Amino acid sequence: MQLTARSHRFRAGVALLFACALAATSCGSDTEAAAPAVDLTQLDVGGYATLPRELNEPKNDWVPRFVEAQRLGNIMPLPVEIDPKLVYQPPGTVRPFLLPDESHPSPIHRWIKEDNFADDAKGFVSGFSATGQSNKVNSIAYTLSNSVLIFPDKKSATDAAANLSRAAFYDEGPVEPAKLEKYPDAHVRWQPSGQVLASWLAQDQFVIVTITNNYENVILKESDKPGLTALAEKAIAATTSALEKFEPTPPDQLMDTSVDPDGMRSISLRRPEGDSFLNVPGTYDMHGSLHFPTDPVKRKEALTEAGVDRVAYDAGELYRTADAESAQEFKDKMSELDRYFRGSASPKGLPQATCMEYKGPAKGAIRFYCHVAYDRYYAFVGAEQLLDAQQRISAQYAILANSK
Structure with missing residues (x-):
């Protein structure tokens, strides 16, 4: 729609x-x-x-895929559980999603151009995003957008993490490679002008996409890359632990699941x-x-x-x-x-x-x-x-x- x-x-x-x-x-x-x-x-x-x-039984695959995303949402950590200052969740933000595009964007789309998502994330089943801010006023807040994407297998997830990390940022300004010390396999990119740190990490058949941003620092012309890096690592740790409680439905059984x-x-x-x-x-x-x-x-x-x-x-x-x-x-x-x-x-x-x-x-x-x-x-x-x-x-x- x-x-x-x-x-x-x-x-x-x-x-x-x-x-x-x-x-x-x-x-x-x-x-x-x-x-x-x-x-x-x-x-x-x-x-x-x-x-x-x-x-009755689903008539197309997007219905059970959304049900799968909603199941995922039940175990996803809340941003405030990751950082107690992230007490505000912006209204009108997508949580469960299938294909992130202009008609049904994911929170990732707020920072990253996912124009080639279908080709870059082959086999993608569905995803769920959790977004929180430290204040409802963007200009004095920092933000965490934490998403998990489900894939049929580990190889699909690994390939998707690498492909998706190459997408361009919306805001102008140079983007630099970066790293997370605790997660050396993550694909990490840093945009100093927008104070945005984005990472894509394949974990088994999942891709964890974590985006941290501090818009207040943009206005103040300050930088806090270490703080945003630490927040990203905390989010990944909490999400990885939560995923241990989630059993994905095999893709060939999705049409047999109850809606x-x-x-x-x-x-x-x-x-x-x-x-x-x-x-x-x-x-x-x-x-x-x-x-x-x-x-x-x-x-x-x-x-x-x-x-x-x-x-x-x-x-x-x-x-x-x-x-x-x-x-x-x-x-x-x-x-x-x-x-x-x-x-x-x-x-x-x-x-x-x-x-x-x-x-x-x-x-x-x-x-x-x-x-x-x-x-x-x-x-x-x-x-x-x-x-x-x-x-x-x-x-x-x-x-x-x-x-x-």
Whole structure:
């Protein structure tokens, strides 16, 4: 699906605003009134489906390849786990990816021209990137972009690491060869003018691509090559350790794998055409889901408290919590109003859903949001029109109710 850079930024507002909501403190009372009975036939769901989906065998190989990338995301270390100062994850950044190009770029593409990726990375299955910054303001931050690419075998990975390392940098300025003392087999390049250090290291059937950058030093006209080198080595060490827990699916068995291994996709609202597919629909365990919020530290606190074990991303976000009480408490916390969120009408026939309008300064932010809890599930959706947000959350509620 072709996407413009503008649509990438526009839809990234969901992640940004949801992270803001996660920072709120719950103000629910100790005793909640019993939720009124819901007549599903009276809900306004527009054209959205109200029944669980049957996700059959994949019709093409890109679906199971994305599932493989999402599995990889579950074990990838968070940037903040590598460096505790990397507390901010930029919204609108691709995590799982297949072919990094202009229509579906990887974070690597931010610094490196991957124009010949298909030829340079023959046999590439899929990849996952984790990106973190020390501050949300680029001009005073340093950044780590850490990616893993999966290949069918060690030779393919070794060849790809060498080929990909020859790609040009986007920023002007000379690029020099460099090295990592702890990883002498890595292909390393250093661009002093952009304060960018990039490395490609083949490990078994994986290629670890690690890019460190300090834009603040560019502005200050200073250099910290040793610091960026040390950060790259820490990232590689953490990633190598994490990969020991990952068993890749043999390429000839990908078409036989389930596209919905935990059943979460079947009960999530399908993402309609027109919504962003920058990060494709999929499911993650709690750790994997922490790659997406702008503030993973606060998100982890909230998910741990609610006992979340699985998260599905599709038309909205669907969380499986420990139990019904946890889901309701999670929903109450996430839907609390503040200076930027103003209350909006609940959907017709679904008073237990909470809707709100964003009035804050974030550029390209989606305007309306609705939240609801059902049994052990909490769901969150966003839309440009209030009616659309109301219909989406009503349809998601109906799917959950009809799945029983």
